[in-house]
Amino acid sequence: MCAFALSLVPSFASADEPSLAEWAQRRVEDGLVKPLAELEGHRMSRARPPPRERHVRVLQTSATLDKGGHPFVSFAVDVRFGSEWRENDIVGCAYTGSGDLYVKKGDAYRPASFLLGKNEEPVAGVCEAVPARS
């Protein structure tokens, strides 16, 4: 009876709703890749020229929990300058609940807005999965 009743309740995950990987890909593209492309330009600078193309890869199909119990998905951005693709130019994670994006710089993770020029400090504990218990 209960199962019948539940089957009548409309599901939150409809057929049109994107998968977690698709959601993460779109989030990274809208929240990082597009703003980066809008920001970059060819200047008389020693900064690296903007790549011809960027490609987002979502590295997980299901979310992982960090130390605070917040679910996130890891991603990588590959870039192309000439004909060859360079993998993992940007590495980071997207939080499924808040939509927050973090990118790895050195050994630490900072909010993705750092790459857009905001002076953001590293955030401890983000994008780090809780070690599995044996």
Add this chain to the structure above:
Amino acid sequence: MRRFFAHLPGRFFLVAMLVGSAFIAASSLAYFDFETLPAFVVEKLPVRFEALWLASLRVHVAVASLPLCLLLPTPALQRRRALHRWLGRVSGVLVLFALVPSGIVLAFDAKGGAVVTVGFLVSAAIVASFMVRGVTAARRGDVVLHRHAMRHVVAQMSVAVTSRVLLLGLDAVGIDPDVAYVVALWGPVLASAAVVELVSLRSIRPAVPLTERTRRAFYPLALLVRVRSLARPLVRLGR
């Protein structure tokens, strides 16, 4: 007209460098906006000594934005000797005590690794050593050596412009940015030093080469003219 064409490459170089410097200065204003991080800084961070690195970058950019070393060789400033000397002293102090030291700090964290670090250090060594030689030559009144040394200083400073133009060109043809960065540094550093040596050789060398002068001296007509010029006073004495 001939003189105009003889000075044309030098004038073209000067104008190109001034325009290039203006573009670099305009794009470097972002380094003094303390709220945001320019793309170059975002790319570089984290570095070992962040505060020192950022301070060095700002000092380097601020001093390099002053086109003093480009203006000093202009005829207008060379005619005004007192002004030339004073601006030269200011340039010397800024280059030796701000531009070169800050450049050395930046060189150790240059992207591209040891090859690029060495490239920047070689350029800094050329600038510092020739600035010292140029100043001491000027104090001795040795204008030829002063000019030669200052050409090296200006040539190495022009690397800032030529290197960036080369980076844009190499990117346009799809060269990998890491390879392009090394090529766009070492190429202009070595080429600038070589061009200065060639230009200095040309200016030190007499307008007429030795072989040509020898040939002219022993040309029969020239000998006749010389004999006549010797004989003429004797003939006059005999009259």
